[in-house]
Amino acid sequence: MSDRLRVNPITCEAHGLCAELLPELIRLDDWGYPIIDQAEVPPELLELARKAVDACPTLALALERAPAAERPGAPGPPRLPRIP
Amino acid sequence: MSATAMGAAPGPSGLPRLLAGLDPRGATMTHADHVRVHGELPRSSPRQLIEAVEMSGLRGRGGADFPTAVKLRSMAGGGRRATLIVNGSETEPASAKDRLLLTRLPHLVLDGAVLAASAVGAGTVIVKLGEHSREAVRAIEGAIPVRPAEPVDLHLAVGPDGYVTGEETAVVQYLNRGVAKPTFVPPLPFQRGYRGHPTLVQNPETLAQLALIARYGARWFRELGSEADPGSALVTISGAVSAPGVYELAFGTSMTDLLAAAGGASEPLQALLVGGYFGTWVQASRAFALRLSREELRSVGCALGSGVLIALGERACGLHESATVIEYLASQSAGQCGPCAYGLPAIAESVRALADGVAHERERERVLRWCAQVRGRGACHHPDGAVRFVESALSVFGAELEWHRRQRCTAPPVGLPLAPGGAAGPLPAAARR
Ligand SMILES: Cc1cc2nc3c(=O)[nH]c(=O)nc-3n(C[C@H](O)[C@H](O)[C@H](O)COP(=O)(O)O)c2cc1C
Numbered sequence: 001m002s003d004r005l006r007v008n009p010i011t012c013e014a015h016g017l018c019a020e021l022l023p024e025l026i027r028l029d030d031w032g033y034p035i036i037d038q039a040e041v042p043p044e045l046l047e048l049a050r051k052a053v054d055a056c057p058t059l060a061l062a063l064e065r066a067p068a069a070e071r072p073g074a075p076g077p078p079r080l081p082r083i084p
Numbered sequence: 085m086s087a088t089a090m091g092a093a094p095g096p097s098g099l100p101r102l103l104a105g106l107d108p109r110g111a112t113m114t115h116a117d118h119v120r121v122h123g124e125l126p127r128s129s130p131r132q133l134i135e136a137v138e139m140s141g142l143r144g145r146g147g148a149d150f151p152t153a154v155k156l157r158s159m160a161g162g163g164r165r166a167t168l169i170v171n172g173s174e175t176e177p178a179s180a181k182d183r184l185l186l187t188r189l190p191h192l193v194l195d196g197a198v199l200a201a202s203a204v205g206a207g208t209v210i211v212k213l214g215e216h217s218r219e220a221v222r223a224i225e226g227a228i229p230v231r232p233a234e235p236v237d238l239h240l241a242v243g244p245d246g247y248v249t250g251e252e253t254a255v256v257q258y259l260n261r262g263v264a265k266p267t268f269v270p271p272l273p274f275q276r277g278y279r280g281h282p283t284l285v286q287n288p289e290t291l292a293q294l295a296l297i298a299r300y301g302a303r304w305f306r307e308l309g310s311e312a313d314p315g316s317a318l319v320t321i322s323g324a325v326s327a328p329g330v331y332e333l334a335f336g337t338s339m340t341d342l343l344a345a346a347g348g349a350s351e352p353l354q355a356l357l358v359g360g361y362f363g364t365w366v367q368a369s370r371a372f373a374l375r376l377s378r379e380e381l382r383s384v385g386c387a388l389g390s391g392v393l394i395a396l397g398e399r400a401c402g403l404h405e406s407a408t409v410i411e412y413l414a415s416q417s418a419g420q421c422g423p424c425a426y427g428l429p430a431i432a433e434s435v436r437a438l439a440d441g442v443a444h445e446r447e448r449e450r451v452l453r454w455c456a457q458v459r460g461r462g463a464c465h466h467p468d469g470a471v472r473f474v475e476s477a478l479s480v481f482g483a484e485l486e487w488h489r490r491q492r493c494t495a496p497p498v499g500l501p502l503a504p505g506g507a508a509g510p511l512p513a514a515a516r517r
């Protein structure tokens with residue numbers, strides 16, 4: 001079980017602090033919202049990741065312990081292969 | 085014919101199944117007629133019912149295609165305060181199957197709801213409909229009081245329309261707080277839903293299928309379709325076909341037979357939109373070779389979703405139609421998540437520019453980059469469905485981009501529906517097969 005970074009997109013207000021503090025794992029999209037390229041946080045970045053989580057002004061960024069595995073009843077369309 | 089134990093009654097052979105006894109003039113089936121066609125509600129233990137659903141291989145028909153038995157099992161032990169929500173929102177503009185079931189065969193849906201609620205021990209059933217479904221509201225209002233004493237409380241709730249209001253967390257939040265917008269998950273409804281208790285959200289067709297499985301058994305269910313895709317499905321076919329409407333078809337049916345059921349193509353076709361506005365375009369030549377099976381559809385990047393099929397005639401412009409759809413989807417964002425609220429309108433604007441032939445040199449690449457950026461970054465799957473649609477449009481109609489830059493496209497719009505309940509205006513007159 002590893003620590004994973006997750007953004008709550010509803011509460012995130014694109015302050016961008018997280019990407020400044022943790023550019024190794026977080027970059028911003030064209031509208032200033034964070035993209036987490038790799039959710040699993042390697043041990044050497046854990047301290048920085050915690051700092052980024054603490055710095056987020058809206059508490060939108062979180063470190064989760066449990067793997068975000070498939071849960072029954074997950075809403076929405078099924079994951080499909082990309083269009084060739 | 086009355087069934088007392090699971091699968092005791094011999095089921096009807098062939099089709100129709102769900103649509104058996106449907107009044108061709110459009111009347112709502114009475115409870116007495118419903119019992120005459122399908123028999124009384126079977127009495128079976130929760131364990132028996134969940135096992136039958138598992139063996140049947142039934143999957144959700146609301147678009148997510150999730151195994152229904154897994155959802156039922158996740159709820160088991162929720163207690164009387166658990167709730168089952170019949171998600172009759174049917175917000176997909178080109179879909180009419182849920183309205184057809186709820187309006188014309190309300191007791192089949194309510195049977196399934198009562199059976200599923202009992203199987204998971206839930207004490208409450210809420211049928212949630214959108215304001216656009218006026219006939220369905222009337223039919224359910226009429227159906228609830230005439231049902232014999234039920235082991236669960238039946239309620240009706242009517243909410244606002246809008247594409248994302250049918251998403252399950254939006255349905256739950258609407259019932260809890262009057263806000264029809266998705267919430268961040270977890271908790272998923274089965275963990276904490278209506279009034280904070282475990283809540284099962286199912287599509288009306290899923291429940292109608294369950295009502296038949298409870299009566300006739302899993303083996304009967306599997307008499308149609310294949311091992312991997314058992315049973316029948318309701319498909320709403322519209323666009324360039326002679327008889328648009330809702331049809332019940334067996335899984336495994338060829339796309340050609342599917343179109344034939346809707347009276348055949350009304351003009352030569354260039355493409356089919358499979359799975360509604362969250363779906364994918366497929367070139368007609370490729371689509372004709374397909375069968376209604378998950379594996380075959382997936383081989384061309386498609387899924388049946390909620391069973392919506394739109395035929396696009398040769399004279400229409402796929403790029404302009406796609407721009408209209410993505411503009412609509414962008415307008416339907418709940419506006420809560422940046423990637424969805426800003427990304428989808430930007431993508432829509434670019435797709436329109438591409439269709440109008442006024443886009444920058446590298447606009448297509450920019451759209452594809454945005455699609456990749458936006459995917460998976462909303463609280464709900466609205467952006468995922470929207471970008472899947474756009475990617476398929478640029479892939480299937482990509483060859484026309486250059487032509488659109490050189491010459492003004494004069495194809496008239498086909499008038500795709502842009503509001504829930506928009507498919508062919510009122511309910512399709514006849515559901516054949
Ligand atoms: C944006 C969006 C809109 C949706 N609209 C509907 C809808 O109108 N009706 C529906 O049954 N499911 C809809 N769904 C799927 C539901 O979230 C949920 O998966 C479904 O109701 C579960 O029922 P089922 O397992 O019986 O398919 C929608 C999903 C998304 C992401």
Ligand code: SF4
Nearest residue numbers: 012013015016018056
């Ligand atoms: S710091 Fe918080 S609010 Fe700002 S972009 Fe990162 S997650 Fe969003």
Ligand code: SF4
Nearest residue numbers: 418420421424462464
């Ligand atoms: S992803 Fe879009 S539609 Fe879904 S909750 Fe966020 S803003 Fe609303």
